[in-house]
Amino acid sequence: MPISSVILAAGQGTRMKTERPKVLHRIAGKTLLEHVVCAARTMIGKQQPIVIHGYQGDKLQQALSAQDILWVHQTEQLGTGHAVLQALPHIPDDHRVLILYADVPCISENTLNRFIENTPENALGILTAHFPDPKGLGRIIRNPQNQIIKIVEEKDASESIRAINEINSGIYIVPARYLKKWLPKLSNKNAQGEYYLTDIIEMAIAEKILIVDTEVTHFSEVLGVNTLQQLATLERFYQTQQAEKWMLHGVTLIDPARFDVRGTISIGQDTVIDVNVILEGNTIIGKRCAIGANCILRDVTLADDVEIRAHSIIDGAVIETQSTVGPFARIRPGTHLAHHSHIGNFVEIKNSSIGIASKVNHLSYIGDSEIGEQVNVGAGTITCNYDGASKHKTIIDDYAFIGSNTSLVAPVTIHAGATIGAGSTITRDAPANQLTVARSKQQSIANWQRPVKNTEKEVDTSRR
Numbered sequence: 001m002p003i004s005s006v007i008l009a010a011g012q013g014t015r016m017k018t019e020r021p022k023v024l025h026r027i028a029g030k031t032l033l034e035h036v037v038c039a040a041r042t043m044i045g046k047q048q049p050i051v052i053h054g055y056q057g058d059k060l061q062q063a064l065s066a067q068d069i070l071w072v073h074q075t076e077q078l079g080t081g082h083a084v085l086q087a088l089p090h091i092p093d094d095h096r097v098l099i100l101y102a103d104v105p106c107i108s109e110n111t112l113n114r115f116i117e118n119t120p121e122n123a124l125g126i127l128t129a130h131f132p133d134p135k136g137l138g139r140i141i142r143n144p145q146n147q148i149i150k151i152v153e154e155k156d157a158s159e160s161i162r163a164i165n166e167i168n169s170g171i172y173i174v175p176a177r178y179l180k181k182w183l184p185k186l187s188n189k190n191a192q193g194e195y196y197l198t199d200i201i202e203m204a205i206a207e208k209i210l211i212v213d214t215e216v217t218h219f220s221e222v223l224g225v226n227t228l229q230q231l232a233t234l235e236r237f238y239q240t241q242q243a244e245k246w247m248l249h250g251v252t253l254i255d256p257a258r259f260d261v262r263g264t265i266s267i268g269q270d271t272v273i274d275v276n277v278i279l280e281g282n283t284i285i286g287k288r289c290a291i292g293a294n295c296i297l298r299d300v301t302l303a304d305d306v307e308i309r310a311h312s313i314i315d316g317a318v319i320e321t322q323s324t325v326g327p328f329a330r331i332r333p334g335t336h337l338a339h340h341s342h343i344g345n346f347v348e349i350k351n352s353s354i355g356i357a358s359k360v361n362h363l364s365y366i367g368d369s370e371i372g373e374q375v376n377v378g379a380g381t382i383t384c385n386y387d388g389a390s391k392h393k394t395i396i397d398d399y400a401f402i403g404s405n406t407s408l409v410a411p412v413t414i415h416a417g418a419t420i421g422a423g424s425t426i427t428r429d430a431p432a433n434q435l436t437v438a439r440s441k442q443q444s445i446a447n448w449q450r451p452v453k454n455t456e457k458e459v460d461t462s463r464r
């Protein structure tokens with residue numbers, strides 16, 4: 001049976017105490033809602049997930065505008081049962097419906113797969129968990145044969161029911177035709193005056209529909225986010241899972257508690273990552289790389305044996321084998337560093353390619369440049385790539401040597417093997433294999449007298 005997915009996201013989330021809608025808060029750099037939409041997609045293939053929105057729905061739609069979603073508005077938040085009811089006109093009778101919550105973001109593909117496989121097509125599947133602290137959640141009530149007979153919300157629960165720590169995750173898989181029959185019949189005669197989705201359990205039992213429960217492996221997967229503390233707890237849970245995954249792949253993390261992934265990444269074996277490294281976007285790290293402490297890498301591809309030294313920020317760059325970057329380097333989008341290149345401290349590189357075995361070792365800005373092989377760029381070299389209106393290109397051919405404190409005023413080309421004298425301001429192309437110097441000549445003035453202050457005559461100069 002095909003599966004449709006409904007994601008509930010209409011609630012306000014007042015306990016977050018923020019103006020931002022709850023489900024637009026982020027875990028690992030991605031909104032809670034996107035996490036759940038992605039999880040749903042892995043189960044429903046090409047179909048559109050249905051998102052039920054209410055509170056600040058326009059902001060939700062804006063934030064996820066790149067996603068193909070069927071947005072359904074719930075005008076009043078009358079309860080979870082009422083929310084799912086809004087989706088039913090959009091779901092064919094012969095589908096099963098996977099119900100997810102936008103504020104339960106860490107549900108894994110593995111668990112959802114296991115849950116769906118475990119639930120026969122004509123049964124009602126419910127995902128459960130044991131919580132050390134089940135406060136606020138719906139409790140699972142079982143009969144002496146251990147079958148689920150109902151779910152009781154905390155607010156409707158007696159003392160003895162509150163002592164139960166098996167809870168309802170709120171995630172179900174149910175044939176659409178049952179929901180279409182049951183949901184219009186829900187009542188709101190309960191402590192919260194809401195149409196509870198949980199009441200479908202008793203309806204299923206009344207019709208002798210099989211109920212199959214599946215328990216999650218780790219309860220954090222179905223922890224909901226209601227407060228910023230819970231958001232932080234789930235962020236750590238997510239990051240711990242990432243860290244464990246990469247350690248199992250042969251990556252050394254000096255401290256797995258100080259390793260953060262905010263995107264889709266891949267890391268090769270025998271790579272060593274020091275503390276406080278953040279990996280973002282689509283980042284691919286090769287084998288035997290070393291990433292120093294406090295580095296941020298976003299949308300970066302590192303080949304094998306690359307060393308990124310401490311405190312470097314690298315964004316949108318490709319770095320080839322055996323190159324070294326940092327400490328304290330900033331590499332910006334559009335940069336390609338060829339094999340065995342060296343970028344040193346306090347160097348910024350933007351939209352430039354650096355050839356094989358070339359070095360930019362200290363205090364430089366290289367922008368919109370093409371640098372050939374075995375070039376040496378001296379300390380303090382600046383490419384003046386911007387004239388206030390447009391950007392211009394600097395080309396430095398193979399084997400060139402740029403003396404320290406040089407300004408290269410683009411557009412300009414330094415031809416192969418050229419040497420530029422230190423302190424030059426280069427405004428025209430420099431010919432190959434020659435020394436080009438563009439600075440005022442040094443001169444010394446003989447017999448020059450330093451001016452003398454009147455009072456200075458009284459100072460005892462013997463102590464100088």
Ligand code: UD1
Pocket residue numbers: 008009010011012052074076077078079080081082083101102103104136137138139151153167168169170195196197198224
């Ligand atoms: C619900 C379950 C509870 C379960 C818990 C797990 C019911 C009655 N209770 O309780 O058994 O343990 O989830 O987290 O189902 N929402 C709407 N429209 C509404 C009401 C809610 O879209 O009218 C959305 C909320 O935005 C939220 C989700 O549904 O994403 C859950 O709603 P919430 O009110 O938080 O339910 P719980 O009280 O947590």
Ligand code: CA
Pocket residue numbers: none
């Ligand atoms: Ca709630």
